[in-house]
Structure formats: C-alpha cells, structure tokens
Amino acid sequence: xxxxxxxxxxxxxxxxxxIGLAAAAHLVERGIEPLVLEAGPSAGTAVRDWAxxxxxxxxxxxxxxxxxxxxxxxxxxxxxxTVYPTGGDWAEQYLQPLAAVLGDKVRxxxxxxxxxRTGRDRIVDADRDEQPFTIHTLGTDGCEERITARxxxxxxxxxxxxxxxxxxxxxxxxxxxAADRVSYRVPDLKDPAVRxxxxxxxxxxxxxxxxxxxxxxxxxxxxEEEQGTHATWILRRGMGAHTYGGGExxxxxARGALGLRAKAAVEDGHASAVTGFxxxxxxxxGDRLVPLAEDGRRLDPVDEVxxxxxxxxxxxxxxxxxxxxxxxxxxxxxxxxxxxxxxxSCGTVYPHGVNELSHPEQGIYLVGMKSYGRxxxxxxxxxxxxxxxxxxxxxxxxxxxxxxxLTLPETGVCGGAxxxxxxxxxxxxxxxxxxxxxxxxxxxTGTPTGTGSC
Numbered sequence: 001x002x003x004x005x006x007x008x009x010x011x012x013x014x015x016x017x018x019i020g021l022a023a024a025a026h027l028v029e030r031g032i033e034p035l036v037l038e039a040g041p042s043a044g045t046a047v048r049d050w051a052x053x054x055x056x057x058x059x060x061x062x063x064x065x066x067x068x069x070x071x072x073x074x075x076x077x078x079x080x081x082t083v084y085p086t087g088g089d090w091a092e093q094y095l096q097p098l099a100a101v102l103g104d105k106v107r108x109x110x111x112x113x114x115x116x117r118t119g120r121d122r123i124v125d126a127d128r129d130e131q132p133f134t135i136h137t138l139g140t141d142g143c144e145e146r147i148t149a150r151x152x153x154x155x156x157x158x159x160x161x162x163x164x165x166x167x168x169x170x171x172x173x174x175x176x177x178a179a180d181r182v183s184y185r186v187p188d189l190k191d192p193a194v195r196x197x198x199x200x201x202x203x204x205x206x207x208x209x210x211x212x213x214x215x216x217x218x219x220x221x222x223x224e225e226e227q228g229t230h231a232t233w234i235l236r237r238g239m240g241a242h243t244y245g246g247g248e249x250x251x252x253x254a255r256g257a258l259g260l261r262a263k264a265a266v267e268d269g270h271a272s273a274v275t276g277f278x279x280x281x282x283x284x285x286g287d288r289l290v291p292l293a294e295d296g297r298r299l300d301p302v303d304e305v306x307x308x309x310x311x312x313x314x315x316x317x318x319x320x321x322x323x324x325x326x327x328x329x330x331x332x333x334x335x336x337x338x339x340x341x342x343x344x345s346c347g348t349v350y351p352h353g354v355n356e357l358s359h360p361e362q363g364i365y366l367v368g369m370k371s372y373g374r375x376x377x378x379x380x381x382x383x384x385x386x387x388x389x390x391x392x393x394x395x396x397x398x399x400x401x402x403x404x405x406l407t408l409p410e411t412g413v414c415g416g417a418x419x420x421x422x423x424x425x426x427x428x429x430x431x432x433x434x435x436x437x438x439x440x441x442x443x444x445t446g447t448p449t450g451t452g453s454c
Contacts, residue, residue, distance in 0.1 A: 010035040011394060012135050012149035014112050016043045018090070019368030019383040020155035021098045022064035024105060026391035029066045035147065036099075036106040037137060039156075043099035043106070044091035046159035051088030052188040053214065057380065058084050064384040067098050074101060109140035115152055115364070116320035129362050133321075151363040151394050153387065156314070158369045163309035165206055167236055167278030167294060174282040181289050182282075182305045186214045189222055198304060200228040204291055205271075206279065207308030208235055209376060213262040215306050220265035231271035232302060233262075234291065238275045274299060313370045322361040331373035332357050332366060339375040351382065351406040353389025365390050381406065 011027055013020045016038035024034040038045065055062060060081030068078060076097055079085065085093070099106045114136035120128050133149040162184035166172040175182065189195045199222060205215050216231055223229035265271040277299075281292040288301035313330055315323070326336030335356040337343075357365050365371075367390065368383040385406045392400035 009132055009148045009150045011151045011153060012037060012133070012147060014152070014154045015156040015368075016040075016095070016099055016106055016108070017046055017155060017157055017368065018044070018062070018064075018095060018380055019157075019387060020153070021095060021102070021106075022067050022384050023153045023155055023367065023387035023391065024102055025064060025067040025070045025098065026387050027394070028070060028102070028105075030391050030395040030397075032391070032395060034102075034105050035149070036102065037110045037112055037135070037147075038106060038108050039111040041108050042091075042096060044087075044095035046157055047087045047091045047095065049087075049159065050186065051086060051091065052190060053186055054084050054086045055090065056084070056210075058082050062090060062380045063094055064387075066388070067094075070101050071098060110145075111138045112136070112156070112317055113138050113144075114317050114320065115154075117361075118148065122320045122322060133363065136317075152365070153390060154318070154364070154366045154370055155368045155383075155387075156370055158311035158313050158372075161312045161314050162307065163312060163374075165279050165282065165291075165305065165307045165309070167280065172279050172281050172291075174284070178282050178284070178289055178305070181303070182307060184307050186211050186308070187218060187306065189218050195222070198222060198229065199226040201303035202228075202230050202232065202301070203304040203306060204232045204234055204289070204299070204302045205306045205308065206234040206291075207306075207310075208237065209308065209310070210258060211308040213258045215308060216265045216271050217258065217261035220261070220268065220270040223270040229270070231265065232299060233266065233271050233273045234277050234279065234299075235273060235275045236278050239273065310374060310376055311369070312374050313366070318364075321364055322359065323364075323366075324359045326373065329373040329375050331371060331375060332359065334358075335371060336373070336375075339372055339377055341375050341377060351385055353386060354393040354401045357386060357390065363394075 010033040013023045013027075013034050013036045016036050020036055020038075021043065024036050027034040040046070042048070058081055059079045062085065063078050068076075074097070079089075079093060112135055116122075116134055116136075117124075117128055117131040118134045120126075120131055133152050135147040135149055135152065137145045137147060139145070163169070164171040165175045165182070187194050187198060189198065198219065203219060205212055205219070207215075212233070216233060219229060219231040223231075262271075266273055276295075277291070277297065278294045279291050280294040282305070283290040283292060283298075285301045288303055289305055290301050291299045291305070315325075315330065324333040325331065326333050329336045329340065331339060335352055338352060338356065354365070357367065357371060359365075365386075367386045369378050371383075371386065372378045389401045392398070
C-alpha cells in the first residue's frame with residue numbers, strides 16, 4: 001500500500017466514550033476521517049454503567065470545545081455549566097448526541113481483538129513505519145473483519161479491568177469462586193434488585209478512594225432505613241490525616257463532602273474500619289464470606305464484598321505493536337513521572353500532549369483513562385487536550401501540537417465520581433477542582449503558573 005492510499009485510510013479510534021468521541025470531533029475539525037469502534041451498543045457504554053453516580057466536575061469541565069462546535073448546528077446547547085451531571089446525564093445529554101452527529105463514523109457492537117502493522121509482527125523492523133495499521137475486530141454477530149488505518153487512538157479506558165481483592169495485585173485465593181458475592185462497582189441502591197442484595201446485610205468494602213467513600217455513604221444511608229445493614233471498611237493502610245480526604249478544607253467541595261460522609265458512616269456506627277488489612281484470601285462460611293489477611297487475621301463473616309481497588313489497562317490486543325510503558329503504572333514512559341500517584345495528586349498533574357503520549361511505534365496513542373495506566377488522577381479536561389494535540393500532530397500541524405494549552409478554571413482540575421444526590425447542592429458548591437488559582441498551562445514549559453494543590 002503506497003503513502004497516498006495510506007493517507008486516505010481513516011484514523012481508527014477505539015472506544016466511543018468521552019475522550020474517544022472528542023478525538024473524532026477534533027479529527028473532523030482537521031479534515032481527517034475518523035472511524036470510532038465501540039464494543040458496546042451505544043455511546044458511553046462504560047459511563048452508563050455508573051449512570052447513578054454524580055461527577056465531581058460540572059458540565060463546564062466535561063464537554064470538549066471541538067465537540068461543542070460539531071453539535072452547535074443541531075441546536076444542542078450545553079447544560080448549565082455550574083451543574084454537576086450524573087454519568088447518565090453525561091451519556092444521554094452529551095455523548096449520545098455527539099455520536100449521532102458523527103453518524104456512520106461510529107460503529108457499535110465491534111470489539112477490537114488486535115492491532116498490528118500490516119504484514120509485520122512485533123519483531124519485524126523492515127519498512128515497519130511505512131506500513132499502515134491493521135485492526136482486527138469481532139462483531140456481535142461473530143463476524144471478523146480487518147480494518148486498515150493510518151493511525152490508531154486507543155480510548156478504550158480501563159473500566160473493563162477493575163483491580164482485584166488481593167493486596168498483591170492478583171485475585172485473592174477464593175475470589176473467583178466467590179464471584180456471586182463479589183462486586184467491583186459502586187452499587188446503585190435505587191435499583192430494587194441491587195438494594196435487596198445489601199439491605200439488612202453485612203458488606204465488606206475494600207478500597208480507600210472516592211469510589212469506596214461513595215459506597216460507604218450509600219450503605220450508611222441504607223442502614224438508616226434497613227435494620228441490620230452494616231459495612232466493614234477494609235483499608236490496606238492505617239488511618240491518617242488524609243484518610244477521608246480534605247474534608248471542609250478540600251478545595252474540591254464535592255470530594256470533601258464525600259469524605260465527610262464516609263467519616264460520618266464510621267462515626268455513626270454504620271461502618272467499622274479495619275486498617276492494615278491486606279487481603280490474601282476469602283473463605284466460605286456457608287453462604288457468607290470471610291476475608292483473610294496476609295498476617296493471618298480473619299474478619300467476621302460478611303454477606304457481600306465490594307472491591308473498589310482501582311482499574312488497570314487492557315493491553316492484550318496491543319501485543320503486536322511496540323509500546324513504551326512505565327514498568328509500574330503501565331502508562332506511556334514520558335507521561336508516567338507526571339502522573340505518578342506516589343508523587344502527584346490530581347492538582348499537581350501537569351498538562352501533556354503528543355510528545356508524552358508517543359510510543360516507539362509511530363502513529364499509535366493511548367489516551368484518556370487508558371493513558372494513565374493504573375494512576376487514578378485522570379481528568380476529562382486533560383483527556384480533551386490530549387486528543388487535541390494528537391489530532392494536530394496527525395494532521396501535520398506540529399506547531400499546534402507543541403503549542404497545546406490547557407486553561408484551568410479557578411477551581412482547578414480535579415475530577416472523578418461524586419456523591420451529590422441533590423443537584424442544587426452540587427450547583428451551590430464552589431467548584432470542581434483542587435487548585436486554588438487559575439492557571440494557563442503550556443506543554444513543555446514545566447510547572448504550571450498559579451498556586452495550590454490537593
């Protein structure tokens with residue numbers, strides 16, 4: 001295949017979530033044909049799985065400028081920028097309309113099973129960079145297909161690969177056999193079937209982040225209504241000053257409120273915290289489960305276990321391309337130092353674009369949540385800037401790619417899942433971020449201007 005034919009091939013975008021659809025919008029703006037491949041039946045399939053959860057970030061921070069331009073001729077108007085949408089709101093009011101505008105540029109029910117260079121496996125060097133990509137897919141009807149692409153933007157996220165119960169990063173012994181009693185998602189207790197699963201029962205919640213806070217708060221609310229409902233909160237670390245987040249001092253009010261709700265759940269007796277418990281196994285006690293720690297401790301039996309230990313990228317279908325990934329985070333090598341959770345919180349993650357997201361294999365990019373590997377600090381705004389820079393680079397506008405700017409609102413850049421059940425309460429809060437001052441950030445210029453951190 002010659003260069004002119006390759007240039008006529010589409011840029012394949014894997015995943016029709018927020019960042020994948022934004023990538024398509026930026027490519028269209030650049031006059032480049034995108035082809036978005038979505039495994040699910042609709043736009044934002046993963047987002048719809050947590051439709052009941054409200055974001056930390058308001059509407060103003062979760063829509064992409066290029067996408068808004070694409071939507072404008074249809075009469076679409078962004079919802080009130082100060083309101084915090086739920087996952088369901090995000091999918092229905094923004095992602096699905098955006099996918100509709102893109103039309104046949106989005107294909108549903110298509111799972112990507114492999115990405116490679118045409119006629120070249122991972123080993124072969126000869127003429128490698130001159131070959132287009134070939135994407136192997138599997139449809140819901142069982143039909144296999146090969147698609148030729150000039151570049152690949154993998155925005156498939158990490159939702160399909162939640163972290164396990166085991167503290168060593170592997171499933172705890174007995175975890176798979178206990179699958180009928182183990183969940184890896186924040187429960188939607190407004191769903192009668194889900195509510196019945198936890199009402200009047202004892203549930204272990206494993207995790208220390210915002211998702212665990214959310215689950216604890218929801219279970220505490222259930223305990224107020226259903227006698228016998230109790231949560232055992234399993235923490236791998238000890239309790240410290242920041243166990244519950246920043247509380248009232250948190251510059252991300254939604255997150256601070258969430259931590260305070262989790263703290264109240266413990267103080268009110270609806271949840272009991274077990275610290276320094278690194279799960280090694282889970283035993284059966286009749287119909288109940290007994291978590292066991294590496295130090296030999298056994299907890300009292302519980303009816304259910306909710307595992308909220310983060311997510312990790314699925315790299316299996318990328319085995320024939322040459323990726324440069326950090327050995328710890330599984331994020332692009334140049335990006336990893338900027339997002340390492342051992343060093344950075346969401347308020348100190350610097351902006352990044354095509355340079356930090358490039359790999360030894362030219363023309364393939366991991367973006368969005370997947371680009372962060374196992375780091376939990378990803379923000380939609382950052383993802384939109386990623387695909388803006390990459391689209392410019394694919395179009396050959398390297399100056400624009402290098403010049404990518406990220407202008408942060410006065411409330412900073414933190415985002416994630418929140419707990420606001422009252423839209424008015426969310427709207428009345430003072431922001432969606434953790435940095436105290438506005439900042440305009442330019443890729444490649446080092447630390448941001450402005451002050452403040454999580």
